[in-house]
Amino acid sequence: MLLALALAIPLLLLADAFPPDPAFCDDSGDCFITNAYRTWNTRQVCRVSQIVYPSNEEELLEAVGYGAKNKLKMKAVTKSSHSLPPLACPGDGAAAGLLAISTANYSRGIAVDVASKAVEVDGGAQLQAVLDEAARHGLALAASPYWNGLSVAGILSTGSHGSSWSGKGGALHDHVLKLRMVVPSGKNFSSSSSHNEFAKIVTLTPGDGDLFYAAIVSLGTMGVISKVTLELEPMFKRLITNVGLEDKIVAFGNEHEFGDVIWYPSKREAVYRIDDRVLVDIPGDGVNDFIGFQPTLAPAIVAQRALEETLEATRSSIGKCSASQTQVSLLQSLGYGLKNTRSLGLFTGYPVVGFQHKIQTAGGCQDSASRLLICGWDSAKNALFYLESGITIPAQSIAAFIADVKHLRDSHPDAGALCGIDLYTGVLLRYVAASRALLGKPFDGVDVGLTYYRSRNGSVPRLNMDLWQEVEQMAISKYGGVPHWGKNTPVTFSNLGTGSSPVLERFVGAMRRMDPDGLFSSTWSDRLLGIQAFGTVMAAGCALEGLCICARDEHCAPEKSYYCRPGRVFTAARVCRYENA
Template identity: 45%
Template sequence: MKAATRYSHSFPKLACPGGQDGIIISTNKLNRVVNVDVENRRMTVESGVLVGDLINEAARNGLALSQTPNWWGLTVAGLLATGAHGSSLWGKGGAVHEYVVSMRIVTPATAEEGYAKVRSLSESDEELDAAKVSLGVLGVVSQVTFEVEPMFKRAITYVTKSDADLGDELIRFGKEHEFADLSWYPSQKKAAFRIDDRVPFNRPGDGLSNILAYRSAPSAQLTTIRGTEELREATRDAKGKCLDAQMDIRTAETSAYGFTNNGANFTGYPVIGQNNRLQSSGPCLDSKEDALLTVCPWDSRFQLAFYHDTTFTISLSNVSSFIKDVQKLVELEPRALCGVDLYEGFHLRYIKASSAYLGRTKDSVDFDILYYRSKDPLAPRLFEDILEEIEQIGLFKYGGLPHWGKNRNLAFNGVIKKYPNASKFVSVKRKYDPQGLFSNEWTDQILGLRKDATIMRDGCALEGLCICSEDRHCAPTKKYYCRPGKVYKEARVCAFEG
């Protein structure tokens, strides 16, 4: 049994009930704002409310939820279940669950209790630390109360600089700017720093975020983009990918990454506007049904944007070394990461340590890396080895914590051992749902209750189902063999030897 939303945005099988006869409980109509308490700065919503509706309803009451993910279409319960976040090292930090003050959750119960028990958890209940980031395994979250604050304005300026000192600059940048955020383009050796701070409410400006990737796009255009990418992969045209990436980055820079000063045009930095207009966007959510002439880029009816999303948080004490390792790989293979730059580079955001049992254990930087995925699971990618090595450096050399709602199977190998409070989480799960009605094979695997999520078979490393240990886990007939990493010798990656 799984609670799910109208459209699951999670990459792993979190929202799938196991087997053939599972039940999905839809939260599609659990979408009301229950209460807005302006005086005490609290807002209670049902769990299926979307990010866009949450922040805009708060704004109508002069309130702001300072941190959210940047896509309107996620639901309150879905994003909390996976520990989703915006970006900040200030105050309570970037993770949305840090702003939860109480929750109502419906858990299974005995026949005498009427089969269901409604549990209300407040800040004084330790179990709230399990429920805030729950992977959906405790029961159905029905209501959530957030701590909100009076609406405020932010000013955003992008500055693009060489990445030569990025490893050293990153922590200072995060501490200096409340909503700091970066796009790093390793193959171009530069990074776009988003200087993003609170400003007095009387500063003029009605800025709006209209992120390029979240606008609906003509399906014909998306088909051409995907076709070009597939062709470059098939012909091993790394140079072509680098040229495409340069053009994409220039387009992003000149269009101010989708920010406008007034909802229509970009006239220059800083972009100043209310928090709700800048923190998140999603116009394609409201785009009209036009016989699929235009679609959200990731619309599953087309699979035009088909990619892997490797995302992990690395503690502040390790980020500089991680960045330097990636830079060493770029020195060895200058074109290797152009494919990532086609997906807006590495997206870096800040998150603080949390008391949530499955939240981040230290103040960290989140690295979000999107890259090409073939529709043929046995087809290797260009520079397969370099991205696999970066994935293993982040997750295993530096102990990165994988985002629960993203990533490929290998990222979750032994993951639960990285959480000192994992056993407390499992105790709450056993108390709330002793029969595991809300668990599936995947959640048992990542919680360490079954053998891990690795799947060993021919070609398994290509899709991230395993880390290769033999050539057959790569694609030996296509000249991809299992080899040690170039910088992190303990890594095992599928390398092309043509």
């Protein structure tokens, strides 16, 4: 018995293929592309006919050349595919003629040039590896998203960001000095030509104007990013203190270089993270091990999901309030995972001081070698399953938006209606600067990040879903917010391509110069760019997961007492609301 146990434990702890490759073929040879959650925001199945894994630029040239020669639709796919929308899917139907080019093996090149304070990296390089290598040379990257498991090219392609209005801002694409892309060469078909003649390498710098400013945030539509050169600066440290404050959101963004705000509307509490650069000789060796990104015991995550499902099924917002109260208190007592010293691995209180590359991102679960220790969103383990929205609201409107959300909270008959969001670290408010990237943010704004429960069954409504639907519609339609390309439900994007937009036209012009046959375009990207109509299908239940905005009750779930109703504060909104006659 003991021997059996002794043999079983190492097997359980055996390295798992985590994260599972989002590009995979099943036993019958059918191949698919999915994302880290194993479910796109559209719930579509993405089939491809082939997946290739180049590991250097020559192989990448060959892969794109092969696709271009055979007029295949292509997309780059990353090692773990963290975007919610099907951006990495080359088509939306049968697999034939669709090629996925995985960058999972194209990630090792990271070359720091100390003299010019720059780093050149392979497109598939993982963010933390880049930060660590720069730090080894005494250099730092000022801007990055918070999760370190992302690839550099994936971050760029969706305009992903951290939080900063200072300098060039907190979006990685605004720190790009040079890009090398592999794109179709435009050569006409000749059976005798080798693949490589059908693709070429293009180097772009700011001097290339629209081509460069389109390529740094391209939704993957212009070709495959082979190498990226990023601007670095001398290493610095960060000093972080969290304080509860209210009503000074814009001033705060101007005062603190890397500050952000976690807002718990139901608790009437906002946690302002005072976060500034300090000199490297200030004592401190802190790290950011944000708890949500650490390897976590699978049974604990599964239990958390089971509790959430029970609270949803029993319509218990009180239960959500008490669960989130416990969770938020625990997170706060642990400094959200900040640790004052790397060696001791403990949070002993604020301030926390640490080197930029140890503070700017967090992660770790992606490298877990045990199948018992997982990322919270590992759907293969029946773990958490959620939707995420990210909408950037112009700075001048953010105070009015927050006031409207408070009004909505206060006018809702269920006092605990907003508690569910606190189970996912509340409303995350981050500062995002205007960018010259054609698909970057057009204004200085505040990104409103929401993460909330999603049923595994797309026809099941969510508890108090009307509230967040109203908030999202208000953010877009009333306050002119713009969506994060890598997050959000489909309907959030539905008005982007409508009407004439000179910037979109410039982007599409640049895209067509790089890829005249549209081999890197897909139905999804064509819709985002206004090339195809968004084509919202007003089917039964379509509003439940944001495939449409409801116009009639049948678009919600009338059989479950969810009806299409106007918003309570933003009355132009149309939301699915529970009404028990």
